Amino acid sequence: MEKELSKVYEPKKVEEKIYKLWEKSGFFNPDKLATRKKQQATSYTIVLPPPNITGSLHMGHALNAIVQDILIRKKRMEGFQTLWLPGTDHAGIATQNVVEKELKKEGLTRQDLGREKFIKRVWQWQEKYGNIILEQLKKLGASCDWSRTRFTLDKDYCQAINHAFSYYFKKGWIYRGNRVINWCPRCGSSLSDLEVEYKEKKGHLWYIKYPLKKNHKSQITNHKQIPNYIMVATTRPETMLGDTAVAVNPQDKRYKNLIGEIVILPILGREIPIISDKNVDPKFGSGAVKITPAHDFLDWEIAQTHKLPLIPVIDKNRKMTKETGKLCQGLKVSDCRQKVIEELKKQKLLEKIEDYNHQIPHCFRCGTIIEPLISEQWFLKMKNLAPKARMAVKKKEIIFTPKRWEKIYFDWISNIKDWCISRQIWWGHRMPIWRCQIGSKLKVKSSRLKVNEEYFVSVKKPKRCPICGKCNPEQVEDVLDTWFSSALWPFATLGWPKKRKAKSEKRKTDLEKFYPTDVLSTAPEIINLWVARMIFSGLEFMKKTPFKKVYIHPVVLTREGKRMSKSLETGVDPLDLIEKYGADATRFGLIYQIMGGQDIRFVEDHIIMGKKFCNKIWNASRFVLEQIGKPQNPNHKSQTNPKTQIPNLKQLTKADRLILKKLEDIIKSVNKDLENFRFGQASHTLYDFFWHDLCDKYIEQFKRQETRDKKEEVLLYVLLTSLKLLHPFIPFATEEIYQKLPIKNKGLLITEVWQ
């Protein structure tokens, strides 16, 4: 290694070299760190939110990584055994999508390959691209313990999942249910509510006359005049074929005397009742709504309370079922709509059509329109899990920063529905559930069969069916929702559910040493999808919250304040920034903008500022080194150890005292800011101090002073302390400079003693 700092600051050269130096030291691994902490906790843990294996680094990842790296680096310097555990997520549907797209280029579908070959293909993909984002994080300077990298489909991890699943199953919390679910016809899978995106689209509201059945007995007894039809308004006329009732609000005077009447469903001629339900809004449309329990969430709920039958009219391929009769069977939904409209017009039952904008559900992965349909799925009961998770945050066992995000969490967890955990895709953890053939035959006779009389849990195929003892059981085809696995991330990555070894303090397992973790830093959009689920999983399996603090980082928006999006090409690639300005500048420039919980509009100006700042640090350091190194200086004292000694105050000039006092102040404020996730504020403080107090004032004064008054000790002390404080933000340049400082017995700045 060269002895002096190069004249020009070249981030690329420095960063490559320094990252290798750190990796060689092994200090990213907490086992290699001797703790300097005598009391309280000696470890400090963060688990990296596992990026999807489909992804490459984007601004959100970059920001999140910087935040976590700052926290980890500071704690490491403070003497904690720090673990920042990285890993990746198999990301069920997302990854399957990508590979299916690849196949499509070859003119193949996953069905062409078959399940086994397809999964092999996805594994090939994961081997090739799965860790790309982790490699990119290294460029940013992330000090993760790469030796502990995990993947949600690792063998150990699968064990954890099977363990968790069996546990829930034995508790009786997993059940099979008939529900209206969000079905994505393209992905061929159900989606949770959270995976559905609503987009406003122009549509129509169709007013359809449903004729009343004549000579119905109430018509004879009732003196009031009964009209010969009831008007129904709908946005989806084709679903009328599956109607099993018409509902009105019980308070609605217009329809009061029609409740209990029978109407004839147009086209199919089925007789269906008029019912009343408080969920019907009398102000909307005609005030009368058709009820299609098999294809609408609200309708399904109304059907439950009124015990209405359900008739599926749309199948999983978005084609009309045989229930729709000769007219429509086999048609696509859109064609069927045309047909139905035509027919209604013919029969003069279509009163009018209004323009109407409404929210259409789309698959948040592939953008296909969701088809709500009735389907058998697996559910996890939330009744026991959710309240505990709610209480943990209420009792401040977990603290959200910024605090307002708590509300999002509470709103969801307090009104939670059971979790649909099954997905009809191939890539993921296949449910460890088997079906007894005899049991399933019984099911046909008695729909009241309990889940454990038909299904049982087993990781491998059992030799004998544990239910009937003779059949050849079949494993359920479904895989688990991808969030089922990430919900276990904070402890499954640390070796759970392996039994602990009850040995000495020193032989603690990772799980004992590092769980619970300290901070979870993540994006706001997955508070409920992921954070909430980790909380109840952690509480259930570990009896402790998985983390103490949740930091929700701001969203990085475009300059115009819009979401950065790949498809719209409005994104900024952090790797481009690193290439152009260096990782240090990118880190500092980004974090400089993170003031409160406000989302940030990204502008490159701040990164340029970061680059200039790094250059300033570089050159100021070169100046200091030059002064200290000058042998002709009579005051030169190579024996001083600035690591521990604050220069003696008695011999100091006014300027010396001033800079030392100022330094003392900023140490306090930077510490305080970092403890409170005020990253931007801390970086502003450091910037101002280094540039304006140290360079503009102290160093300029130093240059003007008489030689005998100069205090190199002060200069070196202030520089060293600044480098330490700056290190979490600007790790590479500060380390490079530190390596050139004339200090005895020094190691690496990453393990230097923090203030």
Add this chain to the structure above:
RNA sequence: GGGCGUGUAGCUCAGGUGGUUAGAGCGUACGGUUCACAUCCGUAAGGUCUGCGGUUCGAGUCCGCACAUGCCCACCA
């Protein structure tokens, strides 16, 4: 429809518990610099702090309303 947030210099943003001439970076204008740094130094221009009303001796800062803008949630067919 509900909730949350934002609106301060041309641009991107700071301005804990209300208190003297409202700050930074970038940009702009002018000047300087062999001796750490032109990725530098100095100076300057530029703001009715979205609007209206209120509380107060005093409000960018607290309260109400309005307008603008963004995000999240929701079963209005």
